[in-house]
Amino acid sequence: MLQEQQRQLSNTSLPDITAHGDAACPTLSNGRRALVELDPDHPGFRDLAYRARRDEIAEIALHYEPGAPVPDAPYTDEEHQLWRTVRDALAPRHESHACAEYLTCVRQINLSREHIPQLREVSEKVRAFSGFRLEPVGGLVAPRVFLESLANGVFLSTQYIRHHSTPLYTPEPDVVHELLGHAVLLASEPVAELNRLVGEAVRRTTSDEALERLARVYWFTIEFGIVREAGEVKAYGAGLVSSAGELEAMRRAELRPLDLEAASRQEFDTTDYQPVLFCADSFESMFENLRDYLLRWP
Numbered sequence: 274m275l276q277e278q279q280r281q282l283s284n285t286s287l288p289d290i291t292a293h294g295d296a297a298c299p300t301l302s303n304g305r306r307a308l309v310e311l312d313p314d315h316p317g318f319r320d321l322a323y324r325a326r327r328d329e330i331a332e333i334a335l336h337y338e339p340g341a342p343v344p345d346a347p348y349t350d351e352e353h354q355l356w357r358t359v360r361d362a363l364a365p366r367h368e369s370h371a372c373a374e375y376l377t378c379v380r381q382i383n384l385s386r387e388h389i390p391q392l393r394e395v396s397e398k399v400r401a402f403s404g405f406r407l408e409p410v411g412g413l414v415a416p417r418v419f420l421e422s423l424a425n426g427v428f429l430s431t432q433y434i435r436h437h438s439t440p441l442y443t444p445e446p447d448v449v450h451e452l453l454g455h456a457v458l459l460a461s462e463p464v465a466e467l468n469r470l471v472g473e474a475v476r477r478t479t480s481d482e483a484l485e486r487l488a489r490v491y492w493f494t495i496e497f498g499i500v501r502e503a504g505e506v507k508a509y510g511a512g513l514v515s516s517a518g519e520l521e522a523m524r525r526a527e528l529r530p531l532d533l534e535a536a537s538r539q540e541f542d543t544t545d546y547q548p549v550l551f552c553a554d555s556f557e558s559m560f561e562n563l564r565d566y567l568l569r570w571p
C-alpha cells in the first residue's frame with residue numbers, strides 16, 4: 274500500500290459543503306441519503322460482497338424510525354478484525370496525542386476491542402452520560418440536516434466500516450470515525466453541550482454564507498480542534514482522534530491561536546491532512562470560547 278493511501282482522509286460527518294444536492298444521490302424526505310454510491314477509485318468499488326453489505330446497512334438507515342433502537346449491522350469476521358487493526362493502531366497514539374477529556378471518555382464508554390460495537394449499544398452508553406444519542410444514516414447528509422440534528426441531541430452516524438484492503442484509510446466517514454471520534458467525545462458533557470449549541474446556532478441561520486461559516490467553526494473545533502495541556506498539544510477533534518495519520522500530521526500543522534471568527538473564514542480541504550489547526554490554551558478555555566461564540570451567534 275502506498276504511503277499516501279495509508280492516510281485516513283479527513284473524514285467527517287460534516288460533508289464537503291459544496292458536494293451535495295447531487296441529482297444522482299437521491300435523498301429521503303427527511304434529507305437522509307438513501308443510496309450507496311462508490312466512486313470508481315473507492316477501495317471497495319470492485320468488491321461486490323462489500324457493496325452488497327453497504328447496501329444492506331444503508332437499508333437499516335432507510336427504514337429507521339427516529340427514536341427506535343438501531344438494528345444491528347451485519348459485520349463479517351473480516352470487518353471485526355479490521356476494527357481491531359484500526360483500534361490497535363490508534364490506542365498508543367491516543368495516550369500520547371489525545372486530550373485528557375477524550376481519554377476519560379474512552380475509559381467511560383469502554384468500546385469493545387474485539388468487535389465493532391453496534392450503534393444501538395454505543396448510543397445507550399452515550400445517552401447515559403450526556404443525553405446524546407446516535408441515529409443511523411446511509412452516508413453523507415446535507416450539512417444543514419446533519420448540523421441541525423445536533424440541536425435535538427441526535428448525532429447522525431454512518432454504520433458501515435471502511436474496506437478491509439485499506440485499514441488506515443477511508444475516503445468517507447465510517448463507523449470507526451463515528452464511534453472512536455464523535456461517540457466517545459459525546460460522552461463528555463461539555464462536548465455534548467457544544468454540539469447542541471452548534472445545532473441551535475444553525476437553526477437560527479438562514480443564509481448559505483452564514484451556514485458555511487458555522488460549518489467551518491465546527492470543522493476547526495469539533496472535528497479538528499486541539500488544545501494545550503501541560504505545554505503539549507493535544508487533540509479533542511473527532512477527525513484527529515479517529516485517524517492515526519491525522520494525529521501524526523497534527524505535529525506538523527501550522528498552529529494558530531483559537532480565533533473562531535478567523536476559523537469561520539478559514540478554507541479547508543477534506544481530502545488532505547489539515548495544514549492549519551486552531552489551538553486553545555486549554556480545554557476549558559476552548560469550551561468557554563466556543564460556547565460564548567455560539568450563544569452570541571449570529
Ligand SMILES: [Fe+2]
Nearest residue numbers: 284285286287
Ligand atoms: Fe466527523
